[in-house]
Amino acid sequence: MDISINGEKADITLESEKNIGEILAGLEYWLANSDPRYNEGFRLSGLSIDGHVIGADSLEDSFNRDIDSVDSIDITILSLAELVAEALLDSRQAIDEFNGCDFAGKRVFAEKWKTSPAALMISEESPDLYEIILNTFSGVGISVDGLTAIIDERLRELEFPAKELNDMNPVITEIAGRLEELPLDIQTGKDRRAAETVSFFSGIAEKIFRIFKLLKIRGFPVDDIRVAEILVSDYIGEFNDVIKELLQAYEQQDSVLVGDLAEYELAPRLRGLYAALNISSTEAA
Structure with missing residues (x-):
């Protein structure tokens, strides 16, 4: 069976794995020992089996699929750094949305942002930045220009x-x-x-x-x-x-x-x- 990660063939030797779920469970160990980008963690963002994209509604059933019935798996993952960068870019867009709100919209914007995937990721990885963003959207923090500058700085740190x-x-x-x-x-x-x-x-x-x-x-x-x-x-x-x-x-x-x-x-x-x-x-x- 051929296994690809982010479009590149992976040199993974299967041992006692019997189904797709067991292969994915062992992925963390393999990645940590083969690519330093994933030492701090990663998340599965896409899965294709024999060229067919597996949707969220059928993902659990795919985990139980026997590997003898599969010719190829293409796994898409994002490193922790990539996930944080994505969350920062989403928050950058949220600032534009916040600026476009009327007074009533700005009053409830913070509560809406708190439940977004970007907010959850930032709260886990950068609690200090989460508080800064939340305070700005709540009207008690730094200006949106100041917040934009901080987010841009964090993005530069991630990229360069x-x-x-x-x-x-x-x-x-x-x-x-x-x-x-x-x-x-x-x-x-x-x-x-x-x-x-x-x-x-x-x-x-x-x-x-x-x-x-x-x-x-x-x-x-x-x-x-x-x-x-x-x-x-x-x-x-x-x-x-x-x-x-x-x-x-x-x-x-x-x-x-x-x-x-x-x-x-x-x-x-x-x-x-x-x-x-x-x-x-x-x-x-």
Whole structure:
């Protein structure tokens, strides 16, 4: 039996599988070991048996079909990154629909959007973005122009993670410098600037973590990177712990600890992580 995935013949050796359902059940393991794009998950989006497209109403019956009665299977799947990109594009279109609503329509738009497939996907994979979109559609968040800019940024991350990372260089330089200045800002009463620095840094760190995950999905050799002799995955874990400690100290108004963590821990860690990831992704691109 010939098995194709997204139109390409798949080198799958059947062992004890007896029906179509068992073949599909083993697909996750095969994909995870053959294509890094699917390591973070995938979903079945289409199935054809012997050239006949299987509809949703007959999908379950097809799972029970004996493989001895089948000559060919064509499976269509989407990676997690592709599914998220699709959800973001759908949300982009939802913004246009929202703008076209009258006052009454805008009042109920958020509830309608919450039940859409795009909203469900984004709530699972990007809870922070889900809240931003929902708040805008509820009339209590950022402007639709601001929301559009955020969605476009996430789409660029998905499509060109290495370029998006490289383009962050001036931002990294600025925020690392501001982290080193944070103790002085706190001491001299520049509370607004200090709050902006903490918020700005938190967002930049989250963006780096997102891009790291996307680079892995796209097959960039980032798992072997070492930062200060520490494997990058462990380094990110430690980095994230220090970020949580900073945010907790900031909420508790522990200005001494906030200043020390920002200047002596987070600024050098940010520079080191960014440099290591950027060099690796640029060389592999």
